[in-house]
Amino acid sequence: MPTPDKPLRIINSVAPIRIADFGGWTDTWFAKFGKVLNVAVYPLAEVQMRVFHRDGQRPPITIYAENYGERYTLEGVGGTYDRHPLLEAALRFMGVPDDLALEIDIFSEAPAGASTGTSAAVSVSLVGALDLLTPGRLTPHEVARAAHRIETDLLHQQSGVQDQLASAYGGINYIEILEYPHAIVSPLHVPQAVEWELERRLSLVFLGQSHSSSRVHERVIEELEDAGPDAEKLRPLRRTPMHARDALYAGDFVALGKAMIENTEAQANLHPDLVSPRHQAVIDVARRHGALGWKVNGAGGDGGSVTLLGGPQTAANRAMLRAIATEVPGTQNIPIYLSPAGLRVWEVAPA
DSSP states (O other), rough: OOOSSSSSSSEEEEEEEEEEETTTTTTTTTOOOOEEEEEEEEEEEEEEEEEEOOOOSOOOOEEEEEGGGGGEESSOOOOOSSSSSHHHHHHHHOHHHHHHHHEEEEEEEEOOTSSHHHHHHHHHHHHHHHHTSSSOOOOOHHHHHHHHIIIIIIIIIOOOHHHHHHHOOEEEEEEEEEEETEEEEEOOOOHHHHHHHHHHHHEEEOSSSSOHHHHHHHHHHHHHHHHOTTTTGGHHEEEEEHHHHHHHHHHHHHHHHHHHHHHHHHHHHOOOGOOOOOHHHHHHHHHHHOEEEEEEEEEEEOOOEEEOOOOOOHHHHHHHHHHHHHHSOOOOOEEOEOOOOEEEEEEOOOO
């Protein structure tokens, strides 16, 4: 029998972030259709939810946003989002049974603003945990759709569909957006040796400052909206996911690197500021040290991160990362590992 301080249930949930998002910008409302290939990786977004009887002595909802060192309470899941809108909107969207009180801890080792879909991973993890409170289970696709709707319908933010799908499914996915937001997800199953070699060669370099959409993204969106879904600038972005898919199936890392470079150049063609001077400084060092490819993650712009594909020699790749840290001050190498699993939710009995 649980005591007032002992939870009825403890629910854990984790979901990966994504890198190397080939075809980004084509999974949006203004592109209407497109193709994306991305790679789900650790580090994960983590949610732990302790569930209590609501007895009037405990706040209905307590949130601990560990990365920000903030702990605060909510009296309900109304329509105002005061502290952490994404978390509060997810609670409203999913709902909380009236007879329960929740303590929710949320954490991610991935830095905020790295353009790696961290907010989507947090949202997917929280939706997955809240889903266990009521009968029935959402599929990974339904969890991703719910997380996307939270950002777009409730928070009125610009959001493509790929980040939530990557977090929900995990692995390497080829995603076809038939008519936004409807998408088909095709997991890529490549030989294990190719996966291991890909993991060994990939690096994630955070620029040390949060990604900012700012006015540059608004100008890009305005231009693409005016040009329509068949805009010339979107065409190369729809091609690179196919090139990356074919390269992975063939285990051809040279071809994969070329697809990464092609995608980054297509991003810069949307607007030159989408590949910032700091992105370019990282790329320049990587090129000098024999990197096969580089991909500015997410939509680009100020801040964010770059995915690098190193050459065959591990020592040379480590030297590349050391040189980047020295020559581009403030950057940080974020250790990553392929995440074959997407959203994972499980329950443990209180000790």
